[in-house]
Structure formats: structure tokens, C-alpha cells
Amino acid sequence: MTARPLFQRSPMPGFGLSMGVTLTMLSLVVLLPIGALLMKGAAFGPAGIWDTVNRPRVWAALFLSFRLSLFAALFNLVFGTLLAWVLVRYRFPGRRLLDAAVDLPFALPTAVAGIALTALYAPNGAFGSLAKEIGWKIAYSQWGIFLALVFVGLPFVTRTVQPVVEEIDREVEEASATLGAGRLTTITRIILPMLAPAALTGFALALARAVGEYGSVIFIAGNIPLVTEIAPLLIVIQLEEFNYDAAAAIGIAMLLISFAMLLVINLIQIWSRRRIGHV
Amino acid sequence: MIALAPYPSLILGLMPALPLPRRRNTQSKEPPMYATITLAGTVTAQGPQTGAHADGRITVHDGSREVTGWPIARSLRGALSGLALAVLGLGGGAAFQPAQAETLLNVSYDPTRELYRELDQVFADWWVAQGHDPAQIEVSHGGSGAQARAVIDGLEAQVVTLALASDIDKIAAAGLLPEDWQSKLPHNSSPYTSTIVFLVREGNPKGIKDWGDLVADGVEVITPNPKTSGGARWNYLAAWAWAEKNGKDPKAFVGDLFKHVPVLDSGARGATTTFAQRGIGDVLLAWENEAYLALAELGEDQFDIVVPSVSILAEPPVALVEKNIKTDAQRELAEAYLNFLYTPEGQAVVWKNFYRGWDTSKAAPEDVARFPKLDLVTIADFGGWKKAQPEHFGDGGIFDQIYVPK
The missing domain is CATH 3.40.190.10 (Periplasmic binding protein-like II)
Structure with a gap:
């Protein structure tokens, strides 16, 4: 009896070539930069990283970045799903235009978005002046950051949920109705569980994007330390001081927190898939 | 279309399988002055048209030789030039610059955009007036610290004009220029000051x-x-x-x-x-x-x-980045550029752009008078x-x- 080979050759041809190309591309684009970041951090040492991160200002910035990113992603989860539903299920004039506009945050340079939002929501801007009358400051406060993060993350949830809404058979809803379920029950028990995995994927993407966002936020944030200073700005500040170690340390801290958050989201996703019994 | 003729290889690389163009009777029309043709389906040549043949082929004069081939359809030629231009823009550009034009990259900080836009123009004219070939001066602007970091990380600037001496000190610490750079030019290497x-x-x-x-x-x-x-x-x-x-x-x-x-x-x-x-x-x-x-x-x-x-007294200093100087001609240009900042002509531009210069001899009096002591x-x-x-x-x-x- 011969021992089972370690690798079973796949009957599908082309595995070696396609895997090689994939690994090379992935290494060049993703693994090498992250590896370089971790190397830099390793040279600095865990104690050095902890000393850099364990300061009130850094904690405040990290907390601010992740908290607002989470809120923005949650906002996009709700309204992005709603938008996807409207775009797929209803026919109305201008639908295609609206559909195309969803992608604009991807296409627009983030600096342009940031400046445009600031111009609109600054106290002398079109909306900012209205908000000012009721004593609500949007630009140069945490609301401004939230707004910018919602903007850059909007397409993710909508674009991941849209194809799933298209796939849903209307018969399922009709069956639910014939069996006596109310509209609310149909939505919460039938529709939402089907949308959940895709929506969560979009949520994770929007969250990851928001955490790393720098270009648009920097114009609208006000950048006051401890109040409206985001973590990516702290990294830039450290770089301005030629303090590469500290910049890498904050980068690694963000990477770890992001990793933990994405892990949790993935676990929720697995759980939600199991619950509805199919992929 | 310009500049393609001496470099058919570029086009060859771009269009390995050019479709055979439709036959056209060019005799009935006015022959075009300048034409692009294909030979054997792929090779391209370009030049003034010198003759046309009964089967639709035309002959062009391609610099050194007479070549006969199929004319490329107009739309195709447009696409071809577009593609070739895109390639030029993407990085083939260097090959087409006149070989003798010396280049200089000045890495500067944020608020000097208007100053150097005008200074570079005045300097370029002055440089030519001195009997040199036209030089190509480029300026990059950004936050002073970020610009210094870019130079340290390999941006090939021959000249840095930054907001703070400490930023140039950082470049010196990376070994790109000598530690005593600030004593090389007058006034702490600051041709202009501000406050x-x-x-x-x-x-x-x-x-x-x-x-x-x-x-x-x-x-x-x-x-x-x-x-x-x-x-x-x-x-x-x-x-x-x-x-x-x-x-x-x-x-x-x-x-x-x-x-x-x-x-x-x-x-x-x-x-x-x-x-x-x-x-x-x-x-x-x-x-x-x-x-x-x-x-x-x-x-x-x-x-x-x-x-x-x-x-x-804010002294934004300037310096020559020794390590990034490649030829003697480039050194001559870079040194002339920095010294020009101190000449009466250069200082006049400095005053005009709301900086406090040192030499008022050629500056407009109202540019100088606006600054209070x-x-x-x-x-x-x-x-x-x-x-x-x-x-x-x-x-x-x-x-x-x-x-x-x-």
C-alpha cells in the first residue's frame, strides 16, 4: 500500500500557473507592504510599540477613528440596504441615474469630496448655515468626520446587497403572505436573513474603508488633538517628525484592531449563514 | 503624429497585429500631404506622400528612404496616435526630449507656488540669454516636512527650497548633502525671508x-x-x-x-x-x-x-542636493539657479511676490515699501x-x- 500523497493533484488543469500568478500579485500588492510594516514594528519591539500607543492622545485618536467608522458603517448598513432595495424593486424616473450616482464616492478623489463637504457644511456653507441657526456645528466637529465617512463608505453596502435583492424570488414573499405572515414578519423573518450575509460583507468593507480614510476627513475634521484628530493623521504627524518607528507602531495598532473587528464580523457572518442554512 | 517616424519600434510594440486596412482608391482624391502606411500588415512608416499606385498603395518618403505600403484608415490612425501619445505620456516621454535640454527638479514647500512659477520663467529666459541651451525646470510643492521626506526617500531633486533649515538638516543627515550646507550661500542660504x-x-x-x-x-x-x-x-x-x-x-x-x-x-x-x-x-x-x-x-x-x-524672522533656506547631481552640466545649471535667486533680477521677483528680499536695486519701489519695519x-x-x-x-x-x- 502506498502512502497517500501530501497534495492531491486537482483534476482541474492550470492550478499551478494560476496559483503562482495569484500568489505573486498578492505578495507584491498586499503581503509585502504589510510585511514591511510588521518588520518595522518588530525592529521597534513590542515595548516600544506599547509606549507609543499607550498615550492619551493616541488612544483618543484610535477610539475616535474606530468609533466613528463603526457608526458610519452601521449607518451605511441600514441606508445602503434600503437604497439597494429601492433601486432594485421599484421602477421610477431617474432610477438609472441614481444607480450610477451610487458609485460616485468611488470615482471622486477623496480630497475633492472632503473639500466639497466642508464647503457645504461649514458654518458659512449652504447647509452649514442652516444647521448653525439651530446651534448645530457639523463641519469641524465629529459630525463632519461621520459625514465624510458615510460618504466614502456608501457604495459598499449598496453594491453588495443589490445583486442579492435581484436574486430573491417573489414567490417566497407571496408564500409568506399566503401563510398568513404580516409585512413586518415577512421582512424580518424572510427578507432580512437572506440579505444579511451580503449586507455584512458590505458593512465590513465600509468599516475597513472608513478606518483608513484620510483624504476627505482631513479637510472637514478640524484636527484638534483629543477632539477631532483621527488616527491616520497621527501617523502622518509622526512621519513629519521623521519618526518612522512611532508611525509604524500606530499603524500596527490600527491593523490589529481592524483585524479583530473584521474577525468578529466574519464570525457573525458564518453564524448568520448557518442560521439560514445555505450560502 | 509627430516624433513617431524615427521610432517605429514603439508602434510595433503596441500593435503586433494590425488588421489589414480596407483598400481605397487614393488617386481620385487629392493626395494627403503627410501619410502613415503599413507594410506587411504590421510595420508602420510615416512621411510626406510622394506617389500613389493603381492598387491603392501609396509611397511615402520616410526620412531616409522611399517606402510603399497600404495607407492606414484615418480613424485607425487617430487611434494609433492616441495610443502612442498615451505611451509617451506614460514614460516613453524621456526618449523624445531633445537630448541636450538639461533638467532640474526644485523641491519646494507649499506657499512658494506663485514665487517659483515666476522665478523659473525669468531664470529660463536669463539662462538662454547667457548663451545656454534652454533648460527644463520643474518644481514640486507640498508640506515642507513631507517634501524633505520625499527627497530622503529617493525623489531626485537637485535643488531643495524648503520652509525650515531643520528639514534640510534631515536631508543632510541622510547623507544627500554636506552638513555645512547652510554656510554655502549668503544670508544663511536664505535668498528671501518672511515673517x-x-x-x-x-x-x-x-x-x-x-x-x-x-x-x-x-x-x-x-x-x-x-x-x-x-x-x-x-x-x-x-x-x-x-x-x-x-x-x-x-x-x-x-x-x-x-x-x-x-x-x-x-x-x-x-x-x-x-x-x-x-x-x-x-x-x-x-x-x-x-x-x-x-x-x-x-x-x-x-x-x-x-x-x-x-x-x-523666518528664513526659508535653499540648498543644492549634492548626491542628486549627475553631470557637470547639471551642476552648472543648479548652481546658476540658486545664485540667480540672489541676483538683482531674481530679488526683484522675490519682492514682487511678497517676500522680503535682500537686494532692492532692481525691485519696484512699491514692492519694497509695503513692508513695515x-x-x-x-x-x-x-x-x-x-x-x-x-x-x-x-x-x-x-x-x-x-x-x-x-
Whole structure:
């Protein structure tokens, strides 16, 4: 009896070539930069990283970045799903235009978005002046950051949920109705569980994007330390001081927190898939 | 279409399988002056048309030889030129520059855009007038620290013109230029200086006259972040100097001052925009040149310049990056460029762009007259950048201590 080979050759041809190309591309684009970041951090040492991160200002910035990113992603989860539903299920004039506009945050340079939002929501801007009358400051406060993060993350949830809404058979809803379920029950028990995995994927993407966002936020944030200073700005500040170690340390801290958050989201996703019994 | 003829290989690389073009009878029409043809389906040649054949082929004169082939359909040729232009733009460009044009990259900081736009033009004309071939001068602008980092990381600048000597010190520490760079040119290698003034709204509604008024109740001050902006470090040090001269605790004063800052932009231009366009704040701490520029660009009826009793002499230095000089010709150009900044012609441009120059002989009198005399402290009073930088702006320095939670 011969021992089972370690690798079973796949009957599908082309595995070696396609895997090689994939690994090379992935290494060049993703693994090498992250590896370089971790190397830099390793040279600095865990104690050095902890000393850099364990300061009130850094904690405040990290907390601010992740908290607002989470809120923005949650906002996009709700309204992005709603938008996807409207775009797929209803026919109305201008639908295609609206559909195309969803992608604009991807296409627009983030600096342009940031400046445009600031111009609109600054106290002398079109909306900012209205908000000012009721004593609500949007630009140069945490609301401004939230707004910018919602903007850059909007397409993710909508674009991941849209194809799933298209796939849903209307018969399922009709069956639910014939069996006596109310509209609310149909939505919460039938529709939402089907949308959940895709929506969560979009949520994770929007969250990851928001955490790393720098270009648009920097114009609208006000950048006051401890109040409206985001973590990516702290990294830039450290770089301005030629303090590469500290910049890498904050980068690694963000990477770890992001990793933990994405892990949790993935676990929720697995759980939600199991619950509805199919992929 | 230009410049393709000597480099058919480029087009070959782009179009390995050119479809055979449709036959056309070119005899019936007026023969085009300039034509592109294909030979054997792939090879391309270009030149003035010299003859046409009965089967639709045409003959062109391709520089050194007569070539006969199928003319490329007009639309196809358009696409071809477009593609070739795209390739040129993507990086083939270098091959097509005249070989003798010497190039120079000047890496500068943010508010010098207007200055160097004009200076480069004047210098280029002067350079040609001196009997040299035209030179290609490029300028890159950005935050002073970020620009220094780009040069350290390999941006091949032959000349740096930054906001702070400490930024050029960092480049020297990386071994790109000698440590004693600042003694190589007159006036601490600073061909122009500036200072920090206040820009207030028209009529000065909050009655701001001097540094002490900035910490009054209800006054909002706009300044960029000293951690990211060279200009803001001068703002901070000028405030410090005023407090020292007026018997106040400087540390408490600057701490109080930054409590009045509602928005900390990352660069000087961003702060000007926040103040001028967004209408935030009552006073902008700005480079003198930036303040005058704001007046000139945005209207004199909107803002006033207030000159404080004490300010700081800001010396933005220039230097030659020795390691990035490749040829003697390039060195000659780079040295001429830096020295030109000190000539009466160069200084005239400096004055005109709201910087304080040294030589007024060729400057317009009104450009010189606009600057009031001021009590100026210098960075030497702070012990030089080598001492001031870590003490005030380093990690955990005095500026960082302002922003600690209570």
C-alpha cells in the first residue's frame, strides 16, 4: 500500500500557473507592504510599540477613528440596504441615474469630496448655515468626520446587497403572505436573513474603508488633538517628525484592531449563514 | 503624429497585429500631404506622400528612404496616435526630449507656488540669454516636512527650497548633502525671508492689535498644526518670543493661544482656505507673503493685515542636493539657479511676490515699501533649529504638552 500523497493533484488543469500568478500579485500588492510594516514594528519591539500607543492622545485618536467608522458603517448598513432595495424593486424616473450616482464616492478623489463637504457644511456653507441657526456645528466637529465617512463608505453596502435583492424570488414573499405572515414578519423573518450575509460583507468593507480614510476627513475634521484628530493623521504627524518607528507602531495598532473587528464580523457572518442554512 | 517616424519600434510594440486596412482608391482624391502606411500588415512608416499606385498603395518618403505600403484608415490612425501619445505620456516621454535640454527638479514647500512659477520663467529666459541651451525646470510643492521626506526617500531633486533649515538638516543627515550646507550661500542660504503677521477680517471687528489680544475671550485663531506645517512652527515661535519680551510665561501663553484654535489644518494653504473661504475664526496667523497673497487674490475689501509688535524672522533656506547631481552640466545649471535667486533680477521677483528680499536695486519701489519695519527675533534666539525643533515640536515636546487631557 502506498502512502497517500501530501497534495492531491486537482483534476482541474492550470492550478499551478494560476496559483503562482495569484500568489505573486498578492505578495507584491498586499503581503509585502504589510510585511514591511510588521518588520518595522518588530525592529521597534513590542515595548516600544506599547509606549507609543499607550498615550492619551493616541488612544483618543484610535477610539475616535474606530468609533466613528463603526457608526458610519452601521449607518451605511441600514441606508445602503434600503437604497439597494429601492433601486432594485421599484421602477421610477431617474432610477438609472441614481444607480450610477451610487458609485460616485468611488470615482471622486477623496480630497475633492472632503473639500466639497466642508464647503457645504461649514458654518458659512449652504447647509452649514442652516444647521448653525439651530446651534448645530457639523463641519469641524465629529459630525463632519461621520459625514465624510458615510460618504466614502456608501457604495459598499449598496453594491453588495443589490445583486442579492435581484436574486430573491417573489414567490417566497407571496408564500409568506399566503401563510398568513404580516409585512413586518415577512421582512424580518424572510427578507432580512437572506440579505444579511451580503449586507455584512458590505458593512465590513465600509468599516475597513472608513478606518483608513484620510483624504476627505482631513479637510472637514478640524484636527484638534483629543477632539477631532483621527488616527491616520497621527501617523502622518509622526512621519513629519521623521519618526518612522512611532508611525509604524500606530499603524500596527490600527491593523490589529481592524483585524479583530473584521474577525468578529466574519464570525457573525458564518453564524448568520448557518442560521439560514445555505450560502 | 509627430516624433513617431524615427521610432517605429514603439508602434510595433503596441500593435503586433494590425488588421489589414480596407483598400481605397487614393488617386481620385487629392493626395494627403503627410501619410502613415503599413507594410506587411504590421510595420508602420510615416512621411510626406510622394506617389500613389493603381492598387491603392501609396509611397511615402520616410526620412531616409522611399517606402510603399497600404495607407492606414484615418480613424485607425487617430487611434494609433492616441495610443502612442498615451505611451509617451506614460514614460516613453524621456526618449523624445531633445537630448541636450538639461533638467532640474526644485523641491519646494507649499506657499512658494506663485514665487517659483515666476522665478523659473525669468531664470529660463536669463539662462538662454547667457548663451545656454534652454533648460527644463520643474518644481514640486507640498508640506515642507513631507517634501524633505520625499527627497530622503529617493525623489531626485537637485535643488531643495524648503520652509525650515531643520528639514534640510534631515536631508543632510541622510547623507544627500554636506552638513555645512547652510554656510554655502549668503544670508544663511536664505535668498528671501518672511515673517508672521495677522490677517483679520475687514475693519478688524475684534480689535486685534498684538499677540496679547489673541487670547481674549471669544477670539478664534486659525493656524496650521506646528507638527505638520513648517509655517506654523514660525507662528508658534513668534508667539513665544512676544510672551518672553512682555514678561509673560511663554509656555502658558502659547498653551492659552492654542486653546483658541478651532481648526488645526495640516498646511499653511489649508489654514488660509479655512479662514478666507470657510469664514472660520477671527484672525489667521500667516506668512507675510501668504497674507498679502490672500489680499491680492481674494480682495482687499475683505481682510486687513495687522502687524504685531514682535514677530520672527523666518528664513526659508535653499540648498543644492549634492548626491542628486549627475553631470557637470547639471551642476552648472543648479548652481546658476540658486545664485540667480540672489541676483538683482531674481530679488526683484522675490519682492514682487511678497517676500522680503535682500537686494532692492532692481525691485519696484512699491514692492519694497509695503513692508513695515518690525522687531524681529531670529531662530538663533531659540538656540537654532537643532535645539528648538526637539524641545518644542518633538515627540512629547512643549507643543505636545498643550494637548493633554485634564
